Amino acid sequence: MALNVIKKAIEEGKMRCPECKGSVKQFDKYVETCDSVWDGAGDSGLETKGAKVTLICGNGSCEWRERTEYWSEYIDD
Numbered sequence: 799m800a801l802n803v804i805k806k807a808i809e810e811g812k813m814r815c816p817e818c819k820g821s822v823k824q825f826d827k828y829v830e831t832c833d834s835v836w837d838g839a840g841d842s843g844l845e846t847k848g849a850k851v852t853l854i855c856g857n858g859s860c861e862w863r864e865r866t867e868y869w870s871e872y873i874d875d
């Protein structure tokens with residue numbers, strides 16, 4: 799699930815803010831952008847797509863936030 803990937807990336811400090819280069823601290827407004835039926839089959843790489851979130855930096859005075867479907871581009875592996 800995309801939500802789990804996002805949560806994990808934030809918890810592990812891998813979601814990077816492009817402004818201050820710090821780790822993004824929060825996200826908001828999670829939306830599934832497709833209504834595919836979850837069949838319970840488990841992890842598939844394709845399931846990490848299809849979600850829209852607002853990423854919120856939250857570092858010091860940094861005001862960066864972004865509503866995006868392409869949140870995976872901010873994950874630093």
Ligand SMILES: [Zn+2]
Pocket residue numbers: 815816817818819820855856857860861862
């Ligand atoms: Zn920032």
